[in-house]
Structure formats: structure tokens, C-alpha cells
Amino acid sequence: MLFDPISCGPLRFANRIVMAPMTRCRCDHRDAVPNDMVVEYYRQRAGAGMILSEGVPVSDQARGYLGTAALYTEAQAAGWHKVNEAVHAAGGRIFAQIWHCGRISHAKLHVDGSPPAGPSARAAANSKTFIIDNGVPTMADCGTPLPLDAAGIRGVIDDFVRTARLAQQAGFDGVEIHGANGYLFDQFRCPFINDRTDAYGGSLENRYRLLLETVDAVAAEIDPARICVRQSPYGSFNDMQPDPAPLETYPWLARELDKRNIGFLHIYDQDCTWIHDGAHPLMPALRAAYRGNIIACGGFKREQAEGILARGHADLVAIGKPFISNPDLVARLAQNAELNRWDADTFYAGGEKGYIDYPALAG
Numbered sequence: 001m002l003f004d005p006i007s008c009g010p011l012r013f014a015n016r017i018v019m020a021p022m023t024r025c026r027c028d029h030r031d032a033v034p035n036d037m038v039v040e041y042y043r044q045r046a047g048a049g050m051i052l053s054e055g056v057p058v059s060d061q062a063r064g065y066l067g068t069a070a071l072y073t074e075a076q077a078a079g080w081h082k083v084n085e086a087v088h089a090a091g092g093r094i095f096a097q098i099w100h101c102g103r104i105s106h107a108k109l110h111v112d113g114s115p116p117a118g119p120s121a122r123a124a125a126n127s128k129t130f131i132i133d134n135g136v137p138t139m140a141d142c143g144t145p146l147p148l149d150a151a152g153i154r155g156v157i158d159d160f161v162r163t164a165r166l167a168q169q170a171g172f173d174g175v176e177i178h179g180a181n182g183y184l185f186d187q188f189r190c191p192f193i194n195d196r197t198d199a200y201g202g203s204l205e206n207r208y209r210l211l212l213e214t215v216d217a218v219a220a221e222i223d224p225a226r227i228c229v230r231q232s233p234y235g236s237f238n239d240m241q242p243d244p245a246p247l248e249t250y251p252w253l254a255r256e257l258d259k260r261n262i263g264f265l266h267i268y269d270q271d272c273t274w275i276h277d278g279a280h281p282l283m284p285a286l287r288a289a290y291r292g293n294i295i296a297c298g299g300f301k302r303e304q305a306e307g308i309l310a311r312g313h314a315d316l317v318a319i320g321k322p323f324i325s326n327p328d329l330v331a332r333l334a335q336n337a338e339l340n341r342w343d344a345d346t347f348y349a350g351g352e353k354g355y356i357d358y359p360a361l362a363g
């Protein structure tokens with residue numbers, strides 16, 4: 001099944017293997033335009049049934065790391081257009097992962113020097129971001145966020161809509177709204193971080209209001225069948241505390257996405273544990289709540305990927321790190337061929353090394 005094509009609404013994917021979204025920091029921070037190296041990187045990986053791009057910030061304020069490719073200017077859209085043409089010419093499909101880092105950011109990353117935005121004025125402890133200080137790239141503690149006011153919230157939604165429009169102009173097949181991993185939407189969801197007393201804090205409905213208003217606004221721009229939402233249940237990355245009621249929270253969101261006919265729900269297990277346990281109740285609960293396509297991610301090898309598809313708990317499986325070091329990962333998995341090992345030192349290092357120089361199988 002893993003290597004069989006699948007039709008998801010208007011889209012047909014050559015197989016059920018998704019390249020997970022991965023930030024690689026290969027762009028010039030000043031314009032955040034995908035360059036020729038980025039085109040080549042994605043072209044090499046077009047054998048994936050579906051590529052989810054690296055997180056692309058929706059505004060200057062949304063940026064949280066130096067050198068990420070973005071999607072809020074015409075020049076950035078033109079750069080992504082070249083990427084998408086290359087992926088399509090090689091038979092692949094690609095969605096843009098659209099992203100607001102929220103409090104995982106720093107004033108030095110923003111053109112106007114403004115502090116990060118967040119649900120509340122709580123800085124992320126023990127979390128680093130990647131900035132440029134006096135011309136020198138360096139890791140730094142995240143800044144203290146300024147809570148978004150009503151105009152700021154409207155502005156965030158508008159930014160996602162503009163990026164969705166640019167994504168279509170750039171030829172992406174769809175968008176994934178990044179609701180996972182402790183970034184802006186996850187910060188709003190988290191009751192330990194979100195201390196707001198307005199309509200965006202308190203109840204589950206209120207804490208998911210910003211995400212769902214964004215989904216609705218994006219769905220007015222793009223066919224909902226081409227929208228994906230990513231979540232990371234039980235996650236603790238970026239100073240998050242795991243959700244206190246995951247079996248209530250995530251199925252609730254899944255039902256809301258189902259009502260909106262959103263095409264894809266992407267579930268990432270940061271610990272690579274419960275998602276592989278067929279007896280764990282969350283994936284079946286999501287399946288019961290949501291009729292769209294479920295993507296599962298977190299430590300999947302061929303055998304586990306086949307397992308979760310056979311259990312019926314997911315329709316597609318996203319794989320991350322092995323795609324960094326194996327541009328032809330799908331062919332290798334199909335042949336049970338040996339995989340190249342990834343070098344974590346070059347994940348964000350800039351330059352071609354560890355980016356576009358991993359070898360494909362001969363022939």
C-alpha cells in the first residue's frame with residue numbers, strides 16, 4: 001500500500017510517502033527568497049508522493065530563525081515558483097508549510113526590531129532561536145513576546161491569507177498550516193502559556209479560535225481539499241507542556257476540521273512512541289472524528305509505515321530525517337536498499353554540503 005498511488009480529493013499522489021516539513025536555513029535572510037540550491041534540493045526529492053515544504057514564515061514578524069525561505073513577497077513567490085516547476089516536472093506534488101513562529105523568535109530577526117508576538121507575555125524558557133547579531137550568526141534565547149491585540153490577531157489572519165494567495169500564484173498544490181511544535185497556534189492552544197481573558201483564551205474553543213479563524217480565512221482563498229493542518233499531540237518541544245486532556249483536545253479539533261472539509265490532518269508524535277502503538281487510543285479517536293486524509297509522522301521506517309496504513313490509522317506517512325540524507329528515499333524503501341546516514345551538523349549549516357550532495361542509488 002505504501003508504494004501505491006492515492007487520490008485525495010482533487011489530488012493524486014504517486015505513493016503514500018510524504019516528505020515531512022524541514023527547515024534548512026539555506027536562504028539569504030535579507031530577502032528570504034528560495035535560491036537555485038533550494039530548487040535542486042526539492043527537485044532531488046520529488047519521488048515523495050507529497051512534499052511538505054520547510055516552514056515558510058507568512059510575514060517578517062512571523063520569522064523565528066535566520067535564513068528560512070519565506071512566502072510573503074512577490075520575489076519569494078517567484079523563487080518558490082521555480083521550486084514547484086522543478087518538482088512538478090519530476091512528477092511530484094508539493095504543499096507549502098505556512099508558519100508563524102510567535103514567541104519562538106527574537107527582535108533581531110525583524111526588520112523593525114519589534115519583539116516576538118505571542119498569546120501572552122511569557123517567554124519560552126530553555127529555547128533558542130537563530131539570529132544575526134552585528135553581522136554574526138548566533139544562537140540566542142527567545143525574546144519576551146508582546147501579546148497580540150485585536151488588530152494584531154486580525155493582521156496574523158490576513159498574513160496567512162496573503163501567503164495562501166501567493167502559494168497558489170507560486171504553483172503549490174496546497175498549504176499546510178503549521179499548528180504544531182510550540183509555534184504561534186500551538187502557543188494559543190496551550191493552557192499553560194495562553195493566559196488571555198478575551199475570546200482567544202480560556203476554553204478549548206477559545207484557545208483554538210485563532211487557528212480555526214485562520215483555517216476559515218485560508219479556505220476562502222484555497223479549495224479546503226488542498227489544506228492540511230499539522231498538530232503535535234503530547235509534544236513538549238519549544239517549552240511546551242503537554243496538553244492536559246489530549247483525548248478531548250485533538251479529536252475536538254479534528255471534528256472542527258471535518259466540518260470544514262479540510263483535506264488533511266497531519267499528526268506528529270515528537271517522541272516517536274505512541275503513534276507506533278496500535279493500542280493507543282488517540283489515532284483511532286482522530287479517525288472517528290475526521291473523514292479527511294490523516295498523515296502520521298515521527299520515526300517511521302518502512303515496516304512501521306506499512307503497519308499504520310494496515311491498521312487504518314493513517315492514509316499517508318511523513319518521513320523527515322531520512323529524506324535529508326536520501327534524496328531517492330522512496331526508491332530505496334521500495335527496494336529495501338541501504339540508507340545514507342544523516343549528518344545533524346549540516347541540518348541548518350547553510351551551503352550545499354549536507355543539503356544537495358547526498359548521493360542517490362546508482363542507475
Ligand SMILES: Cc1cc2nc3c(=O)[nH]c(=O)nc-3n(C[C@H](O)[C@H](O)[C@H](O)COP(=O)(O)O)c2cc1C
Pocket residue numbers: 020021022023024054055097178180181230268272297298299300318319320321322347348
Ligand atoms: C532539520 C529539521 C527541521 C525541521 N523543521 C520543521 C519545520 O520547519 N516544520 C515542522 O513542522 N517540523 C519540522 N521538523 C520536524 C519534522 O517535520 C519531523 O516531524 C521530524 O523530523 C520527525 O520525523 P522523522 O523521525 O521521520 O525525522 C524538522 C525536523 C528536522 C530534523
